[in-house]
Amino acid sequence: MEFLEEFPAIGRVALRDLKKTIDGGFREFTRTYGEDIEGFFDPLLQFMVWFEKLLLATPWPLILLVIGGLAWLGSRSIKITVGSVLSFVVIGYFGMWEDLMSTLAIITVATFLCILLGIPLGILMARSNRAQAMITPVLDIMQTIPAFVYLIPVVMLLGIGKVPGLIAVIIYAIPPIVRLTNLGIRLVDKEALEAADAFGASHMQKLLGVQIPLALPNIFAGVNQTIMMALSMVVIASMIGVAGLGVPVLRAISNQYLALGLMNGLAIVALAIIFDRVSQQYGHRIQKHRQGQGHG
Amino acid sequence: MANIKIEIKNLTKIFGAKPKSVLDLVNNGVEKEELLNKHKHILGLHDINLKLEEKNIEVIMGLSGSGKSTLIRHINRLIEPTAGSIIVDGEDVLQMNEQELRNFRQAKTAMVFQKFALMPHHTVIDNAGFGLKMQNKDKDFIQEHAQKWLDRVGLSGFENHYPAQLSGGMQQRVGLARALACDADILMMDEAFSALDPLIRSDMQDLLLELQEELHKTIVFITHDLDEALKIGDKIAILNEGKLVQHGTPQDILLDPADDYVERFVADVNRTRVLLAKSIMNDEKPQDTTQSVTVLETETVDTVLHTLLSEDGSYVIVEDDKGKKVGYIDKETLAETVYQMESQDKPDAA
Incomplete structure (x- = not known):
C-alpha cells in the first residue's frame, strides 16, 4: 500500500542533480555570455541614466509646465490638466520630488519600449495564426509567473541595477499591448478590408491605412493597461536597484513606517490616475469619428 | 453584337476544407444537398458560363444563397474559384500574380458594397479619394477628382463630414463617388441599393442611369429585387442555387422564361x-x-x-x-x- 500513500516522485538525489545541472548550466551561460549581454544593454543603460539625470536637473517649474502641457495636449480637459499639475505639486511638497522623477523616468522608458516591441508583435500575431498560437502562451506565462521568479535569472545575468529592473517591468507590462494590438487588428471590420482589397490596396496600405487606424482604440487601451502595469511594478523593481517611489515603500515595509509607505504609495496611485485619465481622454478623442453627430 | 468585356467560363466554386477533392463529384452531377450532407462541402457556384457585354448594365439576380455575391467577387478575384476561368478584356484574371492583380483591380474595376464599406476614420472626401490613394496618385489629383465626383453625386458641402454623420443614402453616394473616381471601365455593384429605403433606392437607381448615359461603363449589378433588375438592366442573368438559369434582356426574361423558377419569379411583375x-x-x-x-x-x-x-x-x-x-x-x-x-x-x- 506504500505506493498509494506516497506520490511516486523522482527521488531526492535525482532531483538535486537535476536542479544542480540546470543551475550549473545557467551559471555557465552567465559566465560565458553575461558580459556580452551586458554590453548589448549598455546603450539602454546610458540612455536611462541620461534621461533620469535630465529630469532631475530640469528646474521643477519647467517640469510642471511640461506635465501640464502634455496633460492638456492629451486630454484637452482643464480639470485633468489642473489635477495633474496639482498632484505633482503636492507630491513634491511632501519631499518626494526626486523619487517621483526617477519613477517617471523608468515608466516613460518602459512604456516607450513596450510600445516599440509590443505593437509589431501584436501585428505579427494578427497576421499569422501560427504566430498567435506560439506567442499567446508566452504572454500567459509573462503575466502570471510571479515576478520574483524571473527576477532570479535576470539578476544572475545582469546583476542589480536599472536595466534588469527595466526588463522586469517590461516582461510584466508588455502583454496587454501585444494582446490588444492583435485583438484590435483582428476585429477590424471585414467589409472595410474587403473594400481596400477591391481597390487594389497593398499589404502595407491595408495595414497602415485601414487596420491600424481602425484598431487604434484597442491599441490605445493596450497602451493604457501597459502603463498601469508598469506602475504597479515600481515597488518590485526597486528591490533590484531601481530608484524611485518604490524604494521608500520597500523601506517602509521592512521598518513598519506607516506614514512613509502611505505617502509614497499614494504618490504612485496619483501618477497612475494621471496617466490613465490623460491617455483615456486621448483615446476617446482619436475616435471621435465613431459618433454620428447628426446631419448638417 | 457588342464587345464582350467579361467572360466567365465554366466557373465552379465549392466552399469547404478540400474543394478540389470533391470537384469531380460535382462535375459528375452530385447535387448540392448530397455534397453538403455526405461530403461536407458547400456548392457555391456550378459551371457558370456568362458573357457580359461592354457598356451594358448587366444585372445578376437571385435570391439570397443563390451565389450572386460570390459570383461578382470572382470577377476581381476577391474569391478564388475552384475551377473555371474569368477573362476580362482578353486577359485571364486567374493567371495574374499578386502585383498584376492589384494593378488590375486599380485600373479596371471599382466596387460599390451593400453595406457601403466606407472607412469610418476618413472624411467623406478622403473616402471618395480612397481608390485613387491606393493608386498612389498625388494629393492634388486625388483632391480634385474626389471633389468632382462628390459634386456629381450631390454631396457638395459634406466633404469634411465623417461617414457616421451621414444617412444610409448619402453614405452610398460616397461609395458611388469612391468607385467612380477611380475611372475604371468596370463598375461592380454588390446589392448596392438593397440596404436603402424604397424612395432613396429609386433616387439612386435614377442617378446611376443618368450617370451611365454619359459614362458608358460596364456595370455588373447584383440585386435580389426583380423590379430593380428590370428597371436598370440592359441584360439580366438569373441565378438559382448556384446555377445560371437564364441570361437575356428584360423582354426575353418576361416573354420567354427559361424554366418554372424564372416564371414564378416574374409572375408578379407589371409587364406593361x-x-x-x-x-x-x-x-x-x-x-x-x-x-x-x-x-x-x-x-x-x-x-x-x-x-x-x-x-x-x-x-x-x-x-x-x-x-x-x-x-x-x-x-x-x-x-x-x-x-x-x-x-x-x-x-x-x-
Missing part, C-alpha cells in the same frame, strides 16, 4: 411597364387605318396604350430612333396583351 413596343409589334398593316399614332420602338407598352388612348388613334405605327417605320400594333393586339398581362398580374381577380 417593362415590355417594349418592339416586342409586341408585327409587320402587317392593320385593316382599320383611319387614325394612326406613332411611337418609338423603345417605348413601354403602357406608354403606347396611353398615347393611343389620349390621341384617340385606331392603330400604332412603331418607328426606330431614326424615324424609320419598323412595325405596327393594332388595337386588338394591344388589348390582348394588356388583358393577358393583367390576368397574369392578378390571377385571383381573373
Whole structure:
C-alpha cells in the first residue's frame, strides 16, 4: 500500500542533480555570455541614466509646465490638466520630488519600449495564426509567473541595477499591448478590408491605412493597461536597484513606517490616475469619428 | 453584337476544407444537398458560363444563397474559384500574380458594397479619394477628382463630414463617388441599393442611369429585387442555387422564361411597364387605318396604350430612333396583351 500513500516522485538525489545541472548550466551561460549581454544593454543603460539625470536637473517649474502641457495636449480637459499639475505639486511638497522623477523616468522608458516591441508583435500575431498560437502562451506565462521568479535569472545575468529592473517591468507590462494590438487588428471590420482589397490596396496600405487606424482604440487601451502595469511594478523593481517611489515603500515595509509607505504609495496611485485619465481622454478623442453627430 | 468585356467560363466554386477533392463529384452531377450532407462541402457556384457585354448594365439576380455575391467577387478575384476561368478584356484574371492583380483591380474595376464599406476614420472626401490613394496618385489629383465626383453625386458641402454623420443614402453616394473616381471601365455593384429605403433606392437607381448615359461603363449589378433588375438592366442573368438559369434582356426574361423558377419569379411583375413596343409589334398593316399614332420602338407598352388612348388613334405605327417605320400594333393586339398581362398580374381577380 506504500505506493498509494506516497506520490511516486523522482527521488531526492535525482532531483538535486537535476536542479544542480540546470543551475550549473545557467551559471555557465552567465559566465560565458553575461558580459556580452551586458554590453548589448549598455546603450539602454546610458540612455536611462541620461534621461533620469535630465529630469532631475530640469528646474521643477519647467517640469510642471511640461506635465501640464502634455496633460492638456492629451486630454484637452482643464480639470485633468489642473489635477495633474496639482498632484505633482503636492507630491513634491511632501519631499518626494526626486523619487517621483526617477519613477517617471523608468515608466516613460518602459512604456516607450513596450510600445516599440509590443505593437509589431501584436501585428505579427494578427497576421499569422501560427504566430498567435506560439506567442499567446508566452504572454500567459509573462503575466502570471510571479515576478520574483524571473527576477532570479535576470539578476544572475545582469546583476542589480536599472536595466534588469527595466526588463522586469517590461516582461510584466508588455502583454496587454501585444494582446490588444492583435485583438484590435483582428476585429477590424471585414467589409472595410474587403473594400481596400477591391481597390487594389497593398499589404502595407491595408495595414497602415485601414487596420491600424481602425484598431487604434484597442491599441490605445493596450497602451493604457501597459502603463498601469508598469506602475504597479515600481515597488518590485526597486528591490533590484531601481530608484524611485518604490524604494521608500520597500523601506517602509521592512521598518513598519506607516506614514512613509502611505505617502509614497499614494504618490504612485496619483501618477497612475494621471496617466490613465490623460491617455483615456486621448483615446476617446482619436475616435471621435465613431459618433454620428447628426446631419448638417 | 457588342464587345464582350467579361467572360466567365465554366466557373465552379465549392466552399469547404478540400474543394478540389470533391470537384469531380460535382462535375459528375452530385447535387448540392448530397455534397453538403455526405461530403461536407458547400456548392457555391456550378459551371457558370456568362458573357457580359461592354457598356451594358448587366444585372445578376437571385435570391439570397443563390451565389450572386460570390459570383461578382470572382470577377476581381476577391474569391478564388475552384475551377473555371474569368477573362476580362482578353486577359485571364486567374493567371495574374499578386502585383498584376492589384494593378488590375486599380485600373479596371471599382466596387460599390451593400453595406457601403466606407472607412469610418476618413472624411467623406478622403473616402471618395480612397481608390485613387491606393493608386498612389498625388494629393492634388486625388483632391480634385474626389471633389468632382462628390459634386456629381450631390454631396457638395459634406466633404469634411465623417461617414457616421451621414444617412444610409448619402453614405452610398460616397461609395458611388469612391468607385467612380477611380475611372475604371468596370463598375461592380454588390446589392448596392438593397440596404436603402424604397424612395432613396429609386433616387439612386435614377442617378446611376443618368450617370451611365454619359459614362458608358460596364456595370455588373447584383440585386435580389426583380423590379430593380428590370428597371436598370440592359441584360439580366438569373441565378438559382448556384446555377445560371437564364441570361437575356428584360423582354426575353418576361416573354420567354427559361424554366418554372424564372416564371414564378416574374409572375408578379407589371409587364406593361417593362415590355417594349418592339416586342409586341408585327409587320402587317392593320385593316382599320383611319387614325394612326406613332411611337418609338423603345417605348413601354403602357406608354403606347396611353398615347393611343389620349390621341384617340385606331392603330400604332412603331418607328426606330431614326424615324424609320419598323412595325405596327393594332388595337386588338394591344388589348390582348394588356388583358393577358393583367390576368397574369392578378390571377385571383381573373
